[in-house]
Amino acid sequence: MDIANRLSFASFSPEDRRTLAQVWEWISSKMPGILDRFYEYLNMFDETRSMVRVDVGGLKKAQMRHWNLMFNHSFGEDHVASIVRIGEAHYGVGMAPRWYIAGYQRIMLELMEIVGRPGLIGGNRAMAATRAIGRAVMLDLDRSFAVL
Numbered sequence: 001m002d003i004a005n006r007l008s009f010a011s012f013s014p015e016d017r018r019t020l021a022q023v024w025e026w027i028s029s030k031m032p033g034i035l036d037r038f039y040e041y042l043n044m045f046d047e048t049r050s051m052v053r054v055d056v057g058g059l060k061k062a063q064m065r066h067w068n069l070m071f072n073h074s075f076g077e078d079h080v081a082s083i084v085r086i087g088e089a090h091y092g093v094g095m096a097p098r099w100y101i102a103g104y105q106r107i108m109l110e111l112m113e114i115v116g117r118p119g120l121i122g123g124n125r126a127m128a129a130t131r132a133i134g135r136a137v138m139l140d141l142d143r144s145f146a147v148l
């Protein structure tokens with residue numbers, strides 16, 4: 001895969017990469033709450049509850065590692081390897097992309113709400129962070145389909 005070309009087409013810039021690393025300090029402390037809510041939500045629907053048969057504590061740790069890579073090593077080798085593993089883990093067990101996409105959307109919006117919170121980052125920087133998160137999540141999602 002020519003990752004540089006994909007990043008360029010998605011307008012994911014070095015500035016986006018820097019922005020993600022900068023906002024991680026606000027995001028990281030909120031991740032445990034976001035992940036608790038995420039797995040509670042998966043538990044509310046028969047289709048997703050039946051998929052999550054493994055230890056949720058392990059899944060939260062695995063997701064935390066992945067978000068850490070996305071924000072601090074965006075589309076570096078280890079982040080891309082993690083995306084591929086996630087694709088294999090989810091679609092390999094027969095999970096349709098629709099569940100992953102809708103689930104991902106929830107987390108993405110919580111992240112955007114954090115950086116957009118009044119008085120936290122503010123103005124243009126909050127908008128830049130929202131843009132960087134949107135670009136990174138869409139690309140991450142797209143690359144996870146590579147295993148299909």
Ligand code: HEM
Nearest residue numbers: 042048051052053054062063066085086089099100103104
């Ligand atoms: C509807 C949404 C989702 C469901 C039902 C779901 C379910 C699962 C299940 C059942 C596994 C364990 C697979 C196995 O090894 O047997 C898993 C692994 C994992 N999930 Fe999800 N997941 C969802 C969304 C997400 C999202 C949005 C992320 C983060 C971007 C994520 C990150 C991970 C990671 C990092 C692993 C571990 C992969 C590995 O083995 O290295 N999941 N998920």
